[in-house]
Amino acid sequence: MSDQDHPSHPDHQQTGTHTHVPSGICDACGKVGVDLYKVSLGKDFFNRTYDRLSHTEDLHPKWFCSPCSLEKGYQRDVRNIHQELEKLLADGSSLLSDEKTLLQAISHVEKIESHVKRGRKIHVLLPPREVGLLLIELQQALAARLPTEHSQS
Numbered sequence: 001m002s003d004q005d006h007p008s009h010p011d012h013q014q015t016g017t018h019t020h021v022p023s024g025i026c027d028a029c030g031k032v033g034v035d036l037y038k039v040s041l042g043k044d045f046f047n048r049t050y051d052r053l054s055h056t057e058d059l060h061p062k063w064f065c066s067p068c069s070l071e072k073g074y075q076r077d078v079r080n081i082h083q084e085l086e087k088l089l090a091d092g093s094s095l096l097s098d099e100k101t102l103l104q105a106i107s108h109v110e111k112i113e114s115h116v117k118r119g120r121k122i123h124v125l126l127p128p129r130e131v132g133l134l135l136i137e138l139q140q141a142l143a144a145r146l147p148t149e150h151s152q153s
């Protein structure tokens with residue numbers, strides 16, 4: 001696998017290397033006869049390169065329809081942000097200890113939350129509850145680091 005030629009585009013949602021097949025069954029929602037995509041290489045929310053092909057869970061590659069492939073990207077962001085939040089709460093050594101990054105993470109999770117709330121009825125990959133909880137925890141983390149205000153509403 002060469003990772004030399006993947007685009008270094010600033011918008012992390014568009015950076016995945018999408019492998020595309022014209023028609024098949026979506027591995028997430030089970031839709032039949034839809035265009036399928038597989039995201040294999042790209043950048044995560046923190047602009048870290050990921051390579052799903054070398055990941056253990058990708059020994060059995062999954063194929064997703066277009067809405068599920070979008071949701072898969074959101075799921076990855078939610079899990080990565082959650083991991084960083086846990087590190088922040090544990091010992092503060094986290095990418096989220098930068099307040100600017102923390103604010104960006106909050107606005108990104110808000111966007112994801114509005115997507116899972118108003119979108120399709122079934123969210124196979126990303127339970128809205130998981131997104132809502134993460135958003136609350138991020139906002140609490142932000143409130144906790146404000147130096148002067150301790151307003152708990």
Ligand SMILES: [Zn+2]
Pocket residue numbers: 026027028029030031064065066067068069
């Ligand atoms: Zn699907």
